[in-house]
Structure formats: C-alpha cells, structure tokens
Amino acid sequence: MNVLILGIGNILLHDEGVGVRAIEELEHCFSFPAEVELVDGGTCGLELRDTMCDRDLLLLIDAIRNGGMPGTAYRLEGDEVPAHFHTRISPHQLGISDLLATLSLTGSLPARMVLFGVEPADLSTGLGLSPAVEAGLEKVVTAVGEELSGYGLQPGVSSFEEARIPGFWSTRKSPPAGEKEATP
C-alpha cells in the first residue's frame, strides 16, 4: 500500500501552518512503515503533482475554517475533500483545488482521500500556533496514527530523545531547563 501524508499551509500565518507543523510532529513522535511517506507541502501548487499521483491513500492535513471553536479537529473523506478546497479562497486555492482537479482529469487521483483539519484562531502574520490550535494539532496527530492503524500500518513510537526536539517551525519551548538543549 502506497500512502502519502501531506501537510499543507503557510507557517508565516500562525494557525494557517498547522498542516506543516503536523508533519513535523508526526515525524518526531512516530516511526513509519516504509510504504508511508510524509511531505511538508507548504504553500504548494502544481509542483506537488508528482508527489500526489497514483497513491492508494492520501491523508491531507490543513487548517479548516468551519465556524467551530478554535482547535476543533475535523475529518472529511472522499468527495468532500475536493469539494472543501473548491470553496476556499486561500494561498493554496490554486494549489490543492487545481491539483486535485488535474489528478482527476488524468485518472491519477489517490484511491482514497481523507482530510484532517483544525479550526484556526489566528491567521494574522507571524510564527507559531495559538494554544487552542496546539491542542487541536495533538488530536490530529493521534487521529492520523489511528487512521493508519486501521490499514494495518501502525506507526511505531519514536525514541524519547527525538520526540523532545521541537521541529524548525515549532515555537514550543525547548526541553525544560536543566535538560539537554535542542539542536537548532
């Protein structure tokens, strides 16, 4: 089985970057079977066509504005996924919506698609997630792990040491004082 976990969004806009941060968190918390690939798609466009073509399963992670409480985690699947991106004006409006459309046109859409999202609180310019969205991020990371387990692709738990090093885009504090400093 050929699986892509794709986090998208703009890390320069606070909570808009939750998808990219989710990829960092997943990489730090878990080890994945060889058939699972994780990609930080950032503010992607058609450049991702090569990465997305002909997958058995695509797990997308993004910020979703749906009117819920900040940090609310969502799950959409199948046809709801392109429908969601189609209605959206965002930095990846062209990116994901057109990307899915061209994949559909050439018959290369992933066989199965699931979109995980977190309701953002703050989309202003700046780095780091708001506290509510940090909490939502944890829910999504867990949900992605469970989704994979449903296909028999149970992620392993990464070593304690690695899990403590925050990713480049994380503004979480490094390990508490007295413990080993994270490598920048």
Add this chain to the structure above:
Amino acid sequence: MAKRIVVDPVTRIEGHLRIDCEVDNGKVTKAWSSGQMWRGIEVILQGRDPREAWLFTQRICGVCTTVHAVASVRAVENALDMEVPLNAQFIRNLIIGGHGVHDHMVHFYHLCALDWVDIVSALQADPKKTAALGQSLSAWKGNSYNEIKAVQDRLKGFVATGQLGPFGSGYWGHPAMKLSPEVNLLAVTHYMQALEYQRKINQVVAILGSKTPHIQNLAVGGVANPINLDSSSALNMEKLYHVKTLIDEVNDFVKTAMLSDVAAVGAFYADWTAYGAGVTNYLSAPDMPMDSRGTVFELPGGYIANGDVGDFTPIKSYRDEFFEKNVQESIKHSWYEGDWTRHPYEEETVPNYTDFQDDGKYSWVKSPTFQGEPAQVGPLANVLAMYVAGHEPTRKYVDQTLATVSSLAKTEVGIPALHSTIGRIAARVVRCAVLNDTLTNQWNGLVENIASGDIATFNQPVFPKGEQRGFGYHEAPRGILSHWVVIEDGKIKNYQCVVPSTWNAGPRNGNDAPGPYEASLVGNPVADPEKPLEVLRTVHSFDPCLACAIHLVDKENEEIVRVKVL
C-alpha cells in the same frame, strides 16, 4: 454611459487580486489593480539570523518558493561581499532554470491557455483532422491520431460526469473564443501532456534541491549538496545523468509542441497584438551567474525605457549601482501608514487599511518605480533585453516564432507586436525555450567543473560588527525579483522583497501614474461586461501571482461543507 465592472477575485492565479474597470462603448477607459491581501514577511524577519532568512522567504508563496530562497541568499551574500563556489552557482542555476521551465509551462498551458482555448469546442473536433493539423505545425511525437483521440475520449468522459474540474471557471462559447474545434483539441492534448512534462522538470528541482516544494539545499555562501562521484548519498554521476535525461525529455516538448502552440495562438488571435501594451519601460535582471562573484551571466538583463529597444542599459553585476540606486517604492495609494516614496533599504511596513478609494488608497501592493517611472517586468521585459543584448538563442526563438506567426496569419508580424497582451504570452514561451538551452549549458558547466577536480560547494559566511546592506536579484518566472537586507551585528535590521507582481500589479504611484496592469487594460475591448474574458486575458498574460506581492487574509467560506468533528 460608463459601466463599472469588478472582477474579484481573479481566478486561476495564486493569491487574491481584484480588478476594477470602467467600460465605455465596449472599451476599458480606466482600471484599478488591487491586491486584497497583505504581506508581513518583513516584520517576521526583523531580528533574525540572516543565514536562515531564505527558509522564511520561500514560504511566502506556493508557486515561486524557490525564487525567494535564491534571492534571499544572494542578498545576504551581497551584504557580506562574498564569493560563491562555482559548483554552487551551477547547482543553483540548474534549480532556478528547472523551476522557470516548470513555471512557464504551467502558466502557458494550465493557467492562461483557457482564456484562449475553448474546451467545450474541443469535444466537437475531428481527431483525424486534428492530428493532420498538429503534424503540419511541428514534428512533435505526441500529435498522433491515437494520442489525440484518447485525450478527446477522456475529456468527453470527464465532462459527462458533470464535473468540469480545472475547466470550471472558463467562459466557454464566449464570442471572443475564435479557435477552430481542431486547434482547440490540439491545445487540450498538449495541456494534458504538459501536466506530465511539468512533473518531469520539477524532478530536477527536487533532485538538486532535496525537496519540492520548498528546496532545502541552500546556504548563505553556497549550497549544502556534497559532491562525491563515488558516493550514493552525495551528488554523483548517476544523479547528474538522471537530471540530464529529464532536461532532454522536456526540451523536446518545449521546442516542438509548446513553441508551435504559441505561434498558432498568436496567429489566430493576431488582433490581440494591438491590445495590452500598457507600461513599456521594461526592467529585467541578468541571471545564471557563471563566475563566483556574479560579474558574468549566461542570460543578459537590464532596462529599456519607453519601449525603445535602442535605449537599453544593461545591468552588469551583483554590485550594479545603476540597479541598486534606481529602485524605489511608493505607498501613496497603498494601505500603509503615510505617503512616501523610498528606497527599499529605508522602507517600513506599517499597515493602514482604509476602504477601496478610487483616488486614494486601494491596494495592499506597494508601487515600485525605476528611475521614478513604473516599469513592466516579466518574460517580455527579459526577452526584449536579451534580444537587444544579442543573446543568440533568444534571437533564434523570437525570430522563429514571429516567422511562424507571420506565415500562419499571412501578414508580417514583427518585434513591435510583442508590446501587447499576446506578446507577453509569446515571450514567456520563448523564454521557456531559452531556459531549456541554459539548463543544458549549466549542466555541462557543472560536470566539467567537477571533472577538473573542484568539488567545493560552500564558503563560510562571516558577519562583522556594525551595519551591512545588500541586495540580491533573480530573474524569476514572473520577472525581476529583488530582496534588500540591512544587517546589524549579525541580525536582520530591515528586510524588503520587491517582487515581480508588485512591479506589475502595483497601484498608481506617488505621481499618480498607473501600474502596468492598470495601464495595459485601458483600451481593451469588452464584448460582454457580464463575462469580461478580455480583461482576464490581459491580466493573465502577466502571470499574476499575488500571494507574494501581498499577503493573505482568509475569506469565510461562502458554501459550508458538512464536516465531521473528531
């Protein structure tokens, strides 16, 4: 009586652009270009380490991530007066060349062609006649009956499912659509093939840049690619030959299919050579540095004033004062605090949103000027500069394209026709062909340099105490991009990105002179104000990419998708 039309948002672009036009007697009489999102990268970068600025700047946009990474490291290197190892220049050049080809291909076929090509009409075409037409235009191997028939069948199946996907926002059956069903089907066939070739050329960027989108191999002072021809984990001959194969495959498509397609579109829409010239001061940068200091370039660039190709001033090096001193930005009509015109080193970014005021502030985009005048940037500016500078491949592809257009249109079409909406599109395809040749040259340069025993890829940057200022430019797919940095005691004190879409999409400047989008729209025909296809043709011909010209404020969904809460 004049009628106001508002296109908001303009679709098939990256970012959010609003265009307002006053239309009188079927022609645009006045136009406003308004970026509807604001950008604040400058604010994020203040106080940061200049060595990591490129990681942030390349996140501004989803289409041109690579270009902001390259311009950023060049700006910091310039501030430190650094040299960059030759291998690093070649590797960067291959990345930006690959990215440029990818970007031009996607724009021509996937973003802009749908303004000229009627997808619905292609369904009625005769695939046999289409194949014959294709074979008369070029030797492209993908013009076979079987290939064309398969595309038409797929398109029929796709439309039958009730979804139009990427074709959903087109004005099908519009009276300004003039291609025959067969020309339309040929274009759609190449649209589908281009989806695969853009993928291949992007692999060049991925192999050398470690990842796309958002390359990971840059460093202030060079690149992070270790070169070791005997190691499987470094840049070795196997990877280099893979890159070469990809370049050659894409080259074949661009030189046969794409060049003949743009000539055909140009010939059938020859009336569009009369519209859309707008601002004819053209600014472009030299690129593809061939030495460690950035004084010799494979591709020329410079400034042409008032569309006069006899009045060309080349930009000569990374330290070129003619360029450095003559760039300014104005905010008189932009949503920032105050009313000033300043050099990028001296700018500030303090937002001040009013409403849309026709004669006041109406855009998040600032208004750049060169020698106090608005300037058009992009492939047309670059192709004209390279043509004037005597760059042989540019001359060859321009002359060849104009000759094909002239023969198809049965009328003489020369260089002056390039100052137009359709000329901008033709220049983009010419530049794509030029970049393909450049990729081969840069690949040869890299391999020869490695063969000579040089494997250096990085010089360590050193940040002295005190203040340094620097600028870095890059001739990006949408035109000249420049980053301007002020460093103090090893930290960023000020940072400004003057991006191509700012030059083109900028509002009126400090002297109330309109920007290139605005000027180019005046005089455009508009057959049906409810379906302003002609306005989109001219705006799209610039390849707008507003995500980096300004920045995003998300808009509430207009339709709510039912979602399940976890």
